[in-house]
Amino acid sequence: MARILTLTLNPALDLAIQCGPLRLGEVNRTESTRLDAGGKGINVARVLAGLGHEVTVSGLLGTDNEAPFVRAFGECGLRDAFIRVPGETRINAKLSEPGGRVTDLNGPGPQIPAHALDSLTERLESMLPGLDAVVISGSLPPNVAPSKLAGLIFMVRARQVPVWLDTSGAALMSGLAARPSGVKPNETELAEWAGHPLDTPEARLQAALRLNAEGVEDVIVSAGAEGVVWAQRGSALMATSPRVPVVSTVGAGDTLLAGMLHGILSGLPRERGLRFATALAAESVRHVGVGEPRTADFEQLQQQTLVRSLSSDSFTGGNPG
Ligand SMILES: Nc1ncnc2c1ncn2[C@@H]1O[C@H](COP(=O)(O)OP(=O)(O)O)[C@@H](O)[C@H]1O
Numbered sequence: 597m598a599r600i601l602t603l604t605l606n607p608a609l610d611l612a613i614q615c616g617p618l619r620l621g622e623v624n625r626t627e628s629t630r631l632d633a634g635g636k637g638i639n640v641a642r643v644l645a646g647l648g649h650e651v652t653v654s655g656l657l658g659t660d661n662e663a664p665f666v667r668a669f670g671e672c673g674l675r676d677a678f679i680r681v682p683g684e685t686r687i688n689a690k691l692s693e694p695g696g697r698v699t700d701l702n703g704p705g706p707q708i709p710a711h712a713l714d715s716l717t718e719r720l721e722s723m724l725p726g727l728d729a730v731v732i733s734g735s736l737p738p739n740v741a742p743s744k745l746a747g748l749i750f751m752v753r754a755r756q757v758p759v760w761l762d763t764s765g766a767a768l769m770s771g772l773a774a775r776p777s778g779v780k781p782n783e784t785e786l787a788e789w790a791g792h793p794l795d796t797p798e799a800r801l802q803a804a805l806r807l808n809a810e811g812v813e814d815v816i817v818s819a820g821a822e823g824v825v826w827a828q829r830g831s832a833l834m835a836t837s838p839r840v841p842v843v844s845t846v847g848a849g850d851t852l853l854a855g856m857l858h859g860i861l862s863g864l865p866r867e868r869g870l871r872f873a874t875a876l877a878a879e880s881v882r883h884v885g886v887g888e889p890r891t892a893d894f895e896q897l898q899q900q901t902l903v904r905s906l907s908s909d910s911f912t913g914g915n916p917g
């Protein structure tokens with residue numbers, strides 16, 4: 597069992613909406629709706645706690661609608677170290693249509709008073725001793741500068757605690773420059789850093805190896821149904837996802853990251869950890885919410901997840917890897 601802290605600077609209440617084919621500009625009738633406490637670090641924490649780790653959640657939480665979060669933390673056995681800020685945490689709408697198309701409408705989040713960030717930094721610093729990993733996940737509220745995120749990464753690294761990052765846009769650029777120990781972008785997010793599309797496994801591999809060479813030890817590039825490339829200190833594996841019916845892809849990336857951390861922090865052989873995490877992420881898309889390893893066919897999903905090693909030759913007809 598590991599001790600992990602996840603940091604969500606911009607959590608969200610996720611409004612999951614199941615509907616028929618969406619008709620824009622018209623009245624649509626929904627099939628079901630569900631409101632859950634979410635946000636990347638909170639989802640990662642849920643999965644890790646379910647796998648038996650001791651998890652603390654922190655970040656910035658609006659006081660006006662905190663009740664569902666507090667309830668979820670209690671239900672999942674998460675230690676609550678969120679700094680409270682005035683106002684509401686954002687609500688993100690997730691529209692799932694038949695056929696697996698999911699449309700995310702993510703809000704900006706509230707304005708954060710400067711003293712709240714100072715309190716968060718102090719709290720984080722006081723919690724670092726004894727932690728096995730820190731995960732910083734998700735977007736930043738509108739008035740939090742990306743350089744603040746880089747500052748948090750530097751602080752954690754200075755205490756020799758591994759720090760993982762999962763964010764996007766300017767926050768990802770700034771965060772990567774601070775050299776986190778690990779990162780989990782999806783292909784679109786990493787393409788922005790690379791400056792060109794990463795629409796093939798080879799392109800993802802090259803970008804991941806480049807980041808390894810720049811000092812990010814673990815780079816996990818997710819590519820939806822196509823699966824995952826994981827480059828660790830210059831040596832790469834690729835996992836191909838099992839085919840599953842898609843209900844909601846929301847939380848798949850968070851599940852993947854949590855599954856990978858579980859493998860790494862539990863000392864699982866690399867191939868086994870990647871298979872576990874990829875199968876768990878596939879499990880998550882079959883329903884709303886994060887992946888559930890206790891599901892009856894999870895062993896089967898793992899068997900259907902193909903893992904192979906990759907090298908630059910893997911794509912040139914040379915060594916099949
Ligand atoms: N349609 C799918 N079928 C099977 N696995 C999926 C599917 N969509 C996502 N996954 C799994 O979830 C992981 C994360 O999904 P992805 O969409 O790449 O990340 P993010 O949610 O961060 O954008 C993928 O690498 C894959 O393992």
Ligand SMILES: O=P(O)(O)OC[C@H]1O[C@](O)(COP(=O)(O)O)[C@@H](O)[C@@H]1O
Nearest residue numbers: 634635636688734735847848849850
């Ligand atoms: O902080 P962002 O980038 O707006 O993302 C927030 C959203 O990400 C989620 O954590 C889902 O993330 P993934 O689909 O990448 O796993 C939702 O719960 C939340 O609404």
